[in-house]
Amino acid sequence: MSHPHRTTLRTLRRFLVLAAVGVLSAATALASAPPAAAEPATAVPYPVGASATRYSGLAFDTCTAPPLTAMQAWAASPYRAVGVYIGGVNRTCAQPQLTASWVASVSKMKWRLLPIYKGLQPPCGGRPTDAKISSDAATARSQGAEAAADAIAKAKALGMRPGSAFYNDIENYVQTDATCRTAVLSYVSAWTKELHRLGYVSGVYMNLNLGSKQLSDVYTSTAYARPDALWIARYDGVDSLTGWTNIADSKWAAHQRAKQFKGSHNETYGGVTLNIDSDRLDTPVATVAYTYTAKSSTMLNARTGPSTGYPAAKSYAPNSSLEVVCQAPGSTVGSTRVWDKLSDGTYVTDYYVSTPSKATYSAPLPRCTYPYQTTAPRGVTERSGPGTSYTAVGKSPNGSLAWVYCQRAGSAVGTTKIWDRMDNGRYVSDYYVATPSKTTYSKPAPRC
Template identity: 75%
Template sequence: MPYPRSALRRLLAVTSACVLSGTAVLALAPVAGAEPSTPVAYPSGATATRYSGLAFDACTAPPLSTVQAWNASPYRALGVYVSGVNRTCAQPQLTASWVASVSKLKWRLIPIHKGLQPPCGARPTDAKISTSPATARSQGTAAAQQAVTAAKALGMLPGSALYNDIEHYSQTESVCRTAVLTYVSAWTKELHRIGYVSGVYMNLNLGAKQLADVYTSTTYARPDALWIARYDGVDSLKGWAGIADSKWAVHQRAKQYRGSHDETYGGVTLNIDNDRLDAPVATVAHPYKVTSTTPLNARTGPSTSYPVSGTHAPGSSVKVVCQAPGSKVGTTSVWDKLSNGSYVSDHYVSTPSGTGYSAPLPRCTYPYQVTAAGGLTERSGPGSGYTAVGTSPNGALAWVTCQRAGSTVGATKVWDRLDNGHYVSDHYVATPSSTSYSKPVPRC
């Protein structure tokens, strides 16, 4: 955002035996995930949300009336500055109520943290990252905590992607380079520990290339998504100079391709930057009503075979974060995951569709990075004997929807089903457990 506006994971210690049958589950916390692929500790009510399409960002979050007018625009995602000591503009509109209202209009939100800036770049007046690696590391950790606190206050749930805005900096100063990379690495590790997805915004030539240069480095944790600035008027998410298309390759990219200018839709003019996204964004809960005439059972997974974990009274409100396939109830096999991590059949919830999935609710997914150095083979079923149907590059996000037992690979029989229907061995995915199932991912 321009001025003035705006298989290393397998080293985890595992000592418990696991039984992969029925509903047996062992979930290990990612206590000290190894770089570059560190596991994400998604809590029970988490899910990731992604957006593919045109977006814009503005220095100040616009009024709700403006967003309503801009329903006439080609944009359906909006970048908002949620936190950071170097935020340029005030955010009088940016409240939890605003986030809920904008989300109800089917807009996706891109949370931005504009915190400390490179010691050899950005504006001279900006608060800067320390050139001491130890201090830079603690600053990155603190930045993640600050961003998560702000995001939670706005109703952005675990599983949301938070983007750290790192402005342009000199590419020739090694001390500065180390400070920035250390800060970003700590930001990523702390977000993963808390259960959020890590994003970074950088100038393509004055920052992002250096991040790409350490893509496989065991010194730094790799962020999950990269948002570049390159004002060439081209909105392509491929062919970035100095960054191979195999890096951040699976719904992990965004590009800001035009800087500050005015656009008008619905009779309302805004000063914006243009963006193209295919990347994770914020996750929010959407309220709906229970339509059953008797108490609705909530279960620990998306099926009537899972244990009952609670009930919801007829006519009561439930907060849905995502939808998942499960056992059929009435006219639908869709189940709604609630913000407390439980599931209810969509047959008894007032979502728009009575038979399928309902926008703007996302599908329940849990992205983790691929750890296989040479890329990970995707197969048609949960085993090495199934047909190869694709490949996920090293560092790509495996958008996991569920897990099931299959053939043994390494120390595990767990296979992850991706949102494209393919399967990959969990041995090569940075989930919290290296031997068994990882909560909160359900069984297939």
């Protein structure tokens, strides 16, 4: 991504590639191959307080995070998400605005955040002054894992929660250099594995013709861990998330794609002009916590799941501050079935919380979801209920994200009777989803 603020030697940008449309077709039987134990779909042991956040719509990114006054003025724009550079040894611009307070403030304004990490660049690409990925594959893997750990540390300091997605900015590089290609793929693979190991979602930004094709070529390779989301750069003015050259629509197909479709240019909203790149997203972004107040007249119980049937883990006095990460359906209390998940992983009924609605979900709070990659080579059948006897209503392509929000027992498939209910209301066998367990429930998803 180039802006006037950045050095002019940058050429083609990082990929905003996240997955857009779930490719659904009338499916028949579950695929028969066993689930992947490791690469390309590695498991994600989300912490109890984690949840993923998804955004679909227009976004913009700038080299330096804009002041709060500019973000307020741009409420008049068609954009509702903003890319921010959270760190990386090759991050070009200073970030005087990008603080935990700024993140909390723009999130309260209902902006979604797309975290970008500009770490080491390809040994045969990027700018001459960039720090580079090692040409040795083993060293490149170590560097990728270190980059993931650093991105998490930087994001935590900004108030971004487990379950957030981070996008590693990989600029264009020579496509015919096999050693360089292996180094980049090894780096990205280790980045993905380490993010997954620590409970986060992996994204990569690459140019459509100068990087992303090589990532697509190893989509099913067991030599590399597959990122969850792809963000491509292609400045053709077309914001479509399908029909990408050399990347089949069945890859990164379930809310896993983004596209940077217009490079550096000025736009003005609310009297404020910013130099931006324009993006179309349908992808995971950052998860943050929102502060609300307990409005019960007595102590408010926080439970281990979204129902009065779960045991109470702690309680809050009236008017206590509550850090809410996401909302989930549960048992009815008063006028609502909505429960609020707190940053420590416990749940309180929304009926006694100062959110705008006492009947339904409240923006900007996202729904609680836990995305995992599917592992069946021919795709996994989506069914109307938790069993193979239920009607087939669609199909999740191999590697697509199953956006799980709860689990329940059903008919046995492989080594498990667990079925995952996705946020589209459909069920897939947990045997074909890269959850931590292939025999029982995987926290923190609640029981359906």
